[in-house]
Amino acid sequence: MSIYLLIFFIGTCIGSFLNVVIYRSIKGISIISPPSFCPFCKTPIKWYDNIPVFSYIFLGGKCRVCLSSIPIKYLIVELISGILTLIFYIKWWHLNYWWFFGSILIIYLLVIISVIDIEIMMLSDLFSYLLALLGLIFSFSNPMFEGVFHKKLLSSFLGIFLGAGFMYLLMVLAKFIYKKEAVGEGDVFLMGGIGSIVGYSGIFDIIFISSFLGTIYGVYLIILKRASKHSAIPFGPFLAIACTIKIFHPFEIYSIFI
Ligand SMILES: [Zn+2]
Structure with a gap:
């Protein structure tokens, strides 16, 4: 059971990174630096406020500093990434682990593509x-x-x-x-x-x-x-x-x- 929780958690962490890629691709800024910041007050986010899903729930979906509401889409992307990682792991890991890696990378890319298309109607x-x-x-x-x-x-x-x-x-x-x-x-x-x-x-x-x-x-x-x-x-x-x-x-x- 704990392995499934771990896989889910890894998936949400990757989802958190996908959020960064999506946000920065739309804004046209670098993916690597600067480190994560609040999209409203630009305050850098502390590591303990950046734990996927948990931080969102713990902080009530608000920035700790400026109290602006963080859009729910960030949480949704993290959850979807976690769930997809887990179900693809269960389905493919034992059958064909190379395909697990391949398919899950493809899925992450599809998540990025979809969210950007929904946000700005652009592929x-x-x-x-x-x-x-x-x-x-x-x-x-x-x-x-x-x-x-x-x-x-x-x-x-x-x-x-x-x-x-x-x-x-x-x-x-x-x-x-x-x-x-x-x-x-x-x-x-x-x-x-x-x-x-x-x-x-x-x-x-x-x-x-x-x-x-x-x-x-x-x-x-x-x-x-x-x-x-x-x-x-x-x-x-x-x-x-x-x-x-x-x-x-x-x-x-x-x-x-x-
Ligand atoms: Zn803020």
Whole structure:
């Protein structure tokens, strides 16, 4: 049991670092220095106030110095990172520990990409390139690929081109039909990155799952009158969730239907 608590805690610590990467990527400041500071009064945060989840709860979600409310999203990112680290550990550590390392690094990157997309509706190409790189590096341990080492690498490589190519076609088509940018260039790069992980045969599943989830969310917003048919919603998080599902449990959608 204690090993699970430890893994969860390590996950929340990494989540705390992901928060720093997200915040500083949006603001365009260095990730390494200066050390963590309050986003409101800029006071450096003491180590004992920087313990993931616990400090947030202990301080009631407020900065110790200026008492400004720290947005709950920081806590959510820490919790999600902790939970994902734990469930991926339970699922993959004993089966394929190389894939545990690969998949969890990919998941952290997907968390960063999703939160930035939700916050500022932008997908950073740099993170998508990193995703593609991780997909290629860990292709040898990827349970979605079959065959010898170079065949797996090729599956990953083809996934990049098919994923990006498919999304690019969708972008051109959407522009033609809706006369506006419905699919962004960032989505093309992100889909390329995801393609390296799920391979060319997994692209369809990603499109299917993400469109399904995106539609449900869109209808939900319209029912709540928070959005209209013409509102833009960030699509990156849905692609990321679809990819996470595929990595956690490799399956082929069509096998459900036949
Ligand atoms: Zn403060």
